[in-house]
Each structure stands twice: as C-alpha cells, then as structure tokens.
Amino acid sequence: MSGIHSIPESSASVWPAGVALRDEAEMRQLDWPRIARYLAGHGLVLDPHTPPRQFVGGLANFNFLLRVNDTWMVLRRPPDGPLPPGANDMAREHRILSRLWEELPFAPRSYHLCEDAEIAGAPFLLIEFRQGLVLHGGSVSPLAATVETGQALSGMLVDTLVAIHAVDPERVGLGTLGRPEGFFRRTAQGWAKRAELVSGGTLPTAAVEAVRWLEQCAEPAATTPVLLHNDFKLNNIIIDPHSLKPSAVVDWDMGTRGDAMFDLTTLLSYWSEAGDPDCMQRLEQMPSLNPGFASREAFANAYAAATGRSLADIKPWRVLTMFKLGVVFQQLHSRYVSGETNDPRYVGFGQLGLELHEFTLDVINERIF
Incomplete structure (x- = not known):
C-alpha cells in the first residue's frame, strides 16, 4: 500500500525491529530470577542475556517481551490492585488462545498459564509473539493519514x-x-x-x-x-x-x-x-x-x-x-x-x-x- 512511513526501530538492536518498548526505568518491576526458576521447572528457559522489556501502551494488563527457548514470547499479567469482576482473567485467556490458533491464523497461541500469583505478583501467560504495528490513540502514524x-x-x-x-x-x-x-x-x-x-x-x-x-x-x-x-x-x-x-x-x-x-x-x-x-x-x-x-x-x-x-x-x-x-x-x-x-x-x-x-x-x- 502506498504512503506508508517507515516504522521506527527499538533503540536496542537485540529487539525485533518496530517494537515499541519502555525504558527499563519506566517498567513495572517483576522478580525475574524467580520467574526464570519457575519457567525452568516447566521446560521453558528464559534467556539470561536478553532482559525482559515491557511494551509501550495499554491501560490495564502488563505485557513484556522476552526470549524463551530461543524464541520471542510475551509474558502477560494483570495490573496491580483489586480487579473489576470478570476482567483480566488469565485462565480464561489461556483457555481461548491455547486452542483458537487452530481455527484463526491471527490468534496468537498461548503456551503456558501460571496460576500461582506468588511467582510474578499475579497469574500470568506466556503467549506467542507476533510482529507488526499497533495503532494507539487517535492517530494512524506511522501510516499516512490518507x-x-x-x-x-x-x-x-x-x-x-x-x-x-x-x-x-x-x-x-x-x-x-x-x-x-x-x-x-x-x-x-x-x-x-x-x-x-x-x-x-x-x-x-x-x-x-x-x-x-x-x-x-x-x-x-x-x-x-x-x-x-x-x-x-x-x-x-x-x-x-x-x-x-x-x-x-x-x-x-x-x-x-x-x-x-x-x-x-x-x-x-x-x-x-x-x-x-x-x-x-x-x-x-x-x-x-x-x-x-x-x-x-x-x-x-x-x-x-x-x-x-x-x-x-x-x-x-x-x-x-x-x-x-x-x-x-x-x-x-x-x-x-x-x-x-x-x-x-x-x-x-x-x-x-x-x-x-x-x-x-x-x-x-x-x-x-
């Protein structure tokens, strides 16, 4: 499609191009050594040379890009504090995404659900990372507004x-x-x-x-x-x-x-x-x-x-x-x-x-x- 502007790359070359990530100082801090030990017990090896980074955007759930078993994955967990009834349900999301990819090509696969809130401060998922563009707010940037x-x-x-x-x-x-x-x-x-x-x-x-x-x-x-x-x-x-x-x-x-x-x-x-x-x-x-x-x-x-x-x-x-x-x-x-x-x-x-x-x-x- 004509008129598409180039997508900016992350400042760190280790990360996939075009991914908007927060600076480490702005991230919600999790106990990554504990998470790594937990994941290792499930055959999921968190790359110690690629520190997890939180995605930009979102008003609720925390989403982090990390390297697990030599592939990019997303760790997703609810926000802090009391949650509205029925919202931020990681078990529900895992139930859907562990199967929906079989039917819909654009459904990312959920590989793992951790329901132990002690590990990361709340239950969390490991989901397949999909690269692309997310349009936040009222702008279509970096696409051309045509x-x-x-x-x-x-x-x-x-x-x-x-x-x-x-x-x-x-x-x-x-x-x-x-x-x-x-x-x-x-x-x-x-x-x-x-x-x-x-x-x-x-x-x-x-x-x-x-x-x-x-x-x-x-x-x-x-x-x-x-x-x-x-x-x-x-x-x-x-x-x-x-x-x-x-x-x-x-x-x-x-x-x-x-x-x-x-x-x-x-x-x-x-x-x-x-x-x-x-x-x-x-x-x-x-x-x-x-x-x-x-x-x-x-x-x-x-x-x-x-x-x-x-x-x-x-x-x-x-x-x-x-x-x-x-x-x-x-x-x-x-x-x-x-x-x-x-x-x-x-x-x-x-x-x-x-x-x-x-x-x-x-x-x-x-x-x-």
Whole structure:
C-alpha cells in the first residue's frame, strides 16, 4: 500500500525491529530470577542475556517481551490492585488462545498459564509473539493519514470481526465457554453494579437514567451465540504494516460466547465521528476521525451485509456498551485516585466517564447512532 512511513526501530538492536518498548526505568518491576526458576521447572528457559522489556501502551494488563527457548514470547499479567469482576482473567485467556490458533491464523497461541500469583505478583501467560504495528490513540502514524488508509483499516476491521464470529466454538473446545443464555440482561445488571461500586453508591444522574432504560427496555431477540472477543477495537489488533491485514488479535481475557451485537457495538462505542460531543473527540481510542474511515452506521451496515445478521435490535446493545465504556473510564480513574497507578493519562478519566454517560443518553434518545 502506498504512503506508508517507515516504522521506527527499538533503540536496542537485540529487539525485533518496530517494537515499541519502555525504558527499563519506566517498567513495572517483576522478580525475574524467580520467574526464570519457575519457567525452568516447566521446560521453558528464559534467556539470561536478553532482559525482559515491557511494551509501550495499554491501560490495564502488563505485557513484556522476552526470549524463551530461543524464541520471542510475551509474558502477560494483570495490573496491580483489586480487579473489576470478570476482567483480566488469565485462565480464561489461556483457555481461548491455547486452542483458537487452530481455527484463526491471527490468534496468537498461548503456551503456558501460571496460576500461582506468588511467582510474578499475579497469574500470568506466556503467549506467542507476533510482529507488526499497533495503532494507539487517535492517530494512524506511522501510516499516512490518507483516505486510502482509513478505508483499508475500516475494511480490515469488518473482515476481522466477521472472521471471529464465524468460528465454531465447538470445533476449538470452547463450546461451553461463558453463559450465552440471558447474556444481555445479566451483562446490563453486571455493569450497573460496577457503576454503583465505582461511584461509591451514588450514581451520576445520566448513569441513573441509562441504568433505568436498560432495565426497562425489551430484551433483544435471542440469536445463535458466537465467540466474542469482548473488547474488539483497533489497538487490540497487531497489523501487518504493508498489507494492513491482522497479524494478531490480542487481549482475549474477557472472551466469551454471546450475541454478536455485543462485539459490534463495543467497537462502535470507541468509534468517534465528526460532530460528536467533546467527550468523544477526547476519547482517542480509535483513529476514526482520520480521512477515509467509515461512519459508525456505515460500518454496522457493512458488518450486517457480510454476515447476514439483522441490526433490528442494535439499539439496546449500543446503549449497553456505551454505558459500559463510561464505567470503564471511571474504574480506571479510581485506580489513579487509590494510588494503584500514577500514570498521568488517568487524571481526566473520571470526568470523561461522566461525559460518556451523557453521550449514552444521546444514543437512547436517538440523537446519534
């Protein structure tokens, strides 16, 4: 594809080219000698001449690049402190990624699960390393911000989500994953409880209205459950910088089975458009404001055309996932307030979460798709 800029290399020549890694002083420190001893007991030899390095980016899990058995692998573990219910589940992610690679070429293989939190401060995974480009925030850099780039990325997202939802969970041993029956109502109730917990029991007015709407709306019609990523968005995809196809889809710690609309509308909740209120302009979770990106509605229609799935019941899912996103940003802000992180990005997340609840009311009142 024309117009692609060169990808910068890591400052240390030992590391794979194009990988963005933190300086050692900025890394979350783990007990690497202890981890090495543990891994050796499982036939996994951590290279003593290649110190592990933490990847740049991410708001939750810690991911480290390391050399094990003469190949690159990723050690992945949850953040410090109390975890929201159902999130950062390493055992769930291992269950999915230890099998999904058999069906999806872009699913990295999970090789090992350690459930002993004493080894690395929390359970962790060893996952296959896939090289490529991750687009963080609202920019497509180092790609060229052209109409061609935006169109290609929009199309790739459609194709990738369609491929995930086409997987037969039974064929990869995931036929009992999750509880798809009653998925909508249970998920809505769960996020209402999380909202109450993170707000200290006093929900903001917009959140109260959103919860009331979700409680009273007609439950979407039951559909055949599909495999859900549960946090599908562009920065959870490692992209081949030349073809702009997925090299890997990562962050499966919340994967489950349920209605395909949940994954679709989760992606749309991150998708900012010109004309959106300020909170969606500041969100910067997707570079969808760049030239060539589809609108939310056009993307949903393209997905429906590719799968044959109806969008008739999309509104309840759209409200649910938009409300959920507001709660997530308030949860992230609470980690800053409690001292679990000093990352300056978290400072404004509480206010952003409140404004996203207001935006959820726009979706309810159909002022916006």
